[in-house]
Amino acid sequence: MSSDVRVHPGAESLAEAVAEALIARLSDIQAEGRVPVVGLTGGTIAAAVHRKVASSLNGFDVDWDEVDFWWGDERYVDSNSGERNARQARRDLLDQIEADPGRIHEMPGTDSGLALADAAEDYAATLRTEGGGKFDVLFLGIGPDGHIASLFPGSEAVTTTGALTVPVSDSPKPPAQRISLTLEALNHADAVWFIASGAGKADAVAAAHADGSVTEIPARGVTGQNETVWWLDRQAGSALG
Numbered sequence: 057m058s059s060d061v062r063v064h065p066g067a068e069s070l071a072e073a074v075a076e077a078l079i080a081r082l083s084d085i086q087a088e089g090r091v092p093v094v095g096l097t098g099g100t101i102a103a104a105v106h107r108k109v110a111s112s113l114n115g116f117d118v119d120w121d122e123v124d125f126w127w128g129d130e131r132y133v134d135s136n137s138g139e140r141n142a143r144q145a146r147r148d149l150l151d152q153i154e155a156d157p158g159r160i161h162e163m164p165g166t167d168s169g170l171a172l173a174d175a176a177e178d179y180a181a182t183l184r185t186e187g188g189g190k191f192d193v194l195f196l197g198i199g200p201d202g203h204i205a206s207l208f209p210g211s212e213a214v215t216t217t218g219a220l221t222v223p224v225s226d227s228p229k230p231p232a233q234r235i236s237l238t239l240e241a242l243n244h245a246d247a248v249w250f251i252a253s254g255a256g257k258a259d260a261v262a263a264a265h266a267d268g269s270v271t272e273i274p275a276r277g278v279t280g281q282n283e284t285v286w287w288l289d290r291q292a293g294s295a296l297g
């Protein structure tokens with residue numbers, strides 16, 4: 057896999073660099089007269105990026121009312137649960153920048169009353185009808201096992217084709233029930249920005265850059281249509297050759 061690897065000294069400088077790059081990208085897209093589409097992820101480094109975006113003075117360059125936000129995966133729990141990726145993103149970013157509620161496209165929670173499979177299908181339908189899916193920037197955290205979104209190694213979800221979303225009922229990382237975009241859907245993104253920090257990610261990052269099975273290391277299976285960037289801190293990049 058050929059991709060752009062950008063290594064920063066630590067989590068703080070990494071989060072700051074990613075935040076500034078996102079702001080610049082969104083501002084450029086708006087200058088072209090388009091509404092940018094962003095795919096968010098969960099995790100600690102994503103939360104740090106969200107806080108940096110919210111506190112950046114350059115954030116004034118972006119018209120935040122005119123940005124669409126989606127998620128690559130979500131935990132299938134109550135939509136008010138603190139476990140939700142969306143809850144974290146709202147608290148650290150979306151509420152701070154006063155994003156347009158009509159442009160925040162959360163995955164359903166259990167309080168929707170939908171069965172897991174129907175909830176996954178519901179999000180796929182929303183992606184189709186509301187023009188999502190063609191992300192300008194799609195963020196992906198990576199797990200120490202090489203998972204991205206809620207596509208875990210060896211799971212059926214990794215090999216699902218012909219669908220935008222997949223219900224995950226047996227996630228090895230709690231909670232067990234999740235909704236994830238499929239590899240096919242993730243691969244529609246214009247730019248894919250992987251973000252990883254800390255020594256615990258070093259082996260997964262190196263494995264993602266090595267040839268081999270995508271089922272074994274799902275992170276091997278996603279590249280942007282135009283750009284793939286691995287945003288790392290020094291520790292996360294320490295096992296790259």
Ligand SMILES: O=C(O)[C@H](O)[C@@H](O)[C@H](O)[C@H](O)COP(=O)(O)O
Pocket residue numbers: 097098099100101102129130131141196197198199200203204205206229253
């Ligand atoms: O739903 C989840 O469990 C998380 O979203 C998860 O997929 C996360 O993105 C990665 O594991 C990286 O997380 P950290 O940055 O916290 O290690």
